[in-house]
Amino acid sequence: MNKNIFSQIYGDYTQRIETGLLKTGVKLPSEHEIAEEYGTSRETVRKALHLLSQNGYIHKIRGKGSFVLDMNRMEFPISGLVSFKELSERLGRTVRTLVHETACVPCPRNVARQLQIAEQEPIWKVVRAREIEGEKVILDKDYFLASVIPELTEEIASQSIYAYLEGQLSLKIAYAKKEISVEQVSDEDKRLLDLARDTHIVVVRNYVHLEDTTLFQYTESRHRLDKFQFVDFARRVQAEE
The missing domain is CATH 3.40.1410.10 (Chorismate lyase-like)
Structure with a gap:
């Protein structure tokens, strides 16, 4: 896993969510789409999304994707x-x-x-x-x-x-x-x-x-x-x- 790209994906998405660029309830791009955007593997993307989920930024629903959570919970x-x-x-x-x-x-x-x-x-x-x-x-x-x-x-x-x-x-x-x-x-x-x-x-x-x-x-x-x-x-x- 490329740690620099992992950190970049995590940092980019936390910033977009915290600033309101990504609104509550919005569905994130698929792992494949994010991997293509950053030129990395799906495994790296998966780990970044997992950390976003752990820290309360997104909610992952099996078979449906990842959705932005309300940061004002x-x-x-x-x-x-x-x-x-x-x-x-x-x-x-x-x-x-x-x-x-x-x-x-x-x-x-x-x-x-x-x-x-x-x-x-x-x-x-x-x-x-x-x-x-x-x-x-x-x-x-x-x-x-x-x-x-x-x-x-x-x-x-x-x-x-x-x-x-x-x-x-x-x-x-x-x-x-x-x-x-x-x-x-x-x-x-x-x-x-x-x-x-x-x-x-x-x-x-x-x-x-x-x-x-x-x-x-x-x-x-x-x-x-x-x-x-x-x-x-x-x-x-x-x-x-």
Whole structure:
């Protein structure tokens, strides 16, 4: 691989994307076309595109090509427990919550397994789409133990459930385990979100515990691929000699 040409391809495309010469959603030329343009091998081009993908400039879709990502994607923290209302205040964007369902229902088998409770036990199911700058880009599906939360209304769900739990019910929310995966979009995603051309979606599963260690909430938060990057801060701890 010619490192000078590799660096040139990477540098040229990062500049074009950062300056707006290549707009969000634009399809890049094929590997063959780029290789011809720079007089190099497809392997060199492939490695440059891979680095562009790793650094969040493009998204590669098998069989379709490489597409420019939105460089103004919103950062969502991996660690910490933050409500969407709290997060939206940090983002400084125009946001809206659309409540599609708030109901006390018998717990289905798949959710009972996540909450570690008996099937058919009463739970609150809340389905909300999060609209940012006029686009519905997050679908939150929350499940709460009815034994912990006796009442939950659509009005509460449209604001901040955590503010209600902590302020009105005096519950102490302590910690959560999070799992992040990329999955195929579902029919529900297509119906409730403004999906771009992506056929996949980022799914963040939260298992939230109270201070007494009770697992009281399971959440499936489904994020449109091109709008978010998930961030964290890590500090290395030196091993003691």
